[in-house]
Amino acid sequence: xxxxxxxxxxxxxxxxxxxxxxxxxxxxxxxxxxxxxxxxxxxxxxxxxxxxxxxxxxxxxxxxxxxxxxxxxxxxxxxxxxxxxxxxxxxxxxxxxxxxxxxxxxxxxxxxxxxxxxxxxxxxxxxxxxxxxxxxxxxxxxxxxxxxxxxxxxxxxxxxxxxxxxxxxxxxxxxxxxxxxxxxxxxx
Numbered sequence: 001x002x003x004x005x006x007x008x009x010x011x012x013x014x015x016x017x018x019x020x021x022x023x024x025x026x027x028x029x030x031x032x033x034x035x036x037x038x039x040x041x042x043x044x045x046x047x048x049x050x051x052x053x054x055x056x057x058x059x060x061x062x063x064x065x066x067x068x069x070x071x072x073x074x075x076x077x078x079x080x081x082x083x084x085x086x087x088x089x090x091x092x093x094x095x096x097x098x099x100x101x102x103x104x105x106x107x108x109x110x111x112x113x114x115x116x117x118x119x120x121x122x123x124x125x126x127x128x129x130x131x132x133x134x135x136x137x138x139x140x141x142x143x144x145x146x147x148x149x150x151x152x153x154x155x156x157x158x159x160x161x162x163x164x165x166x167x168x169x170x171x172x173x174x175x176x177x178x179x180x181x182x183x184x185x186x187x188x
Contacts (some may be wrong), residue, residue, distance in 0.1 A: 001032045001159025001162045004057040006039035006082075008064035014055050015100040015158065016063040018138040023061060023098070026155025032162060042077040050078075051086035058162055059091060060122070062100040064112050069105030071112050079116050087120055092175055094161050095122040096154055099132045100141065106132040125161055137158075157168040 005024060009016040017036065019074070024034045035057075037050050037104055054060065062079065064071035077108040097113035107130055115126055133147030134140075139146065 001059075001161075001166065002057045003027055003032060003059040003061060003162075004005045004050070004053050004160060005036045006033055006063065006075070008039050008062060008078065009100070010040040010072065010170040011065075012040070013138065014065070015097070015133065015135055015138055016065050016142045018135075019098050019100055019133040019147070019151050020061070020063045023155040023158075024153055026152045027159055030159030031111070032159045033114040039078045039082075040072070041143050042074055042081060043054045044081070045154070046047060046157055047078060047081040047085060050082060050093035050180055052088065054082075054089040057089075058116075058165075059094040059125075059158055060157070061097075061098060061186050063100065063111055064113060066099055066101035066105035066109045066122075071099075071109045076112070081112070083086045083116050083120070089120055090117075092121050092123070094125050094158060094165070095120075096125040096131060096158060098151070098154070101129075101132065101134055102136045103134070106134075108129060123161065125154065125158045127151070127157060129171070132186040133183040 005020045021090040027034045045156040064075045097110045127150045134144050
């Protein structure tokens with residue numbers, strides 16, 4: 001089992017990365033492999049590389065800092081492209097969103113990111129509170145005890161769901177049958 005964690009911050013080792021590392025450490029303790037991918041760069045080659053990773057991964061976690069009460073522009077552009085390239089590899093795989101903020105805007109950020117998951121029929125994994133950390137620097141995030149606990153619980157819940165899905169597959173539980181997408185045009 002392997003989880004792809006997308007760091008949607010332009011800062012490679014900033015606050016969002018710190019939160020994702022807490023999740024990755026927890027996944028490792030639960031016997032689940034993970035990879036943190038720097039998605040703060042929406043260049044086409046970078047998106048293609050992450051789409052290839054999604055093909056071999058069993059779950060997805062997308063992290064973003066809060067900029068103007070929304071996800072970073074980089075991760076929105078990245079996810080638009082990623083969803084086009086990797087959409088077929090996302091279907092029915094568990095997913096979660098993580099927001100990192102100095103102060104506020106986290107729930108709006110989570111809302112935007114989770115729309116990508118809903119479109120691709122991805123079961124959304126939660127924690128014991130909204131998936132967010134607070135701090136203006138990685139050191140401040142490391143002092144956000146509640147936020148770090150939320151990340152650990154998220155990691156444990158993700159590992160549990162992945163193990164449940166694997167047990168279901170091993171017991172012969174098939175994925176839902178896909179229907180051809182119907183697109184209704186309201187303009188006549």
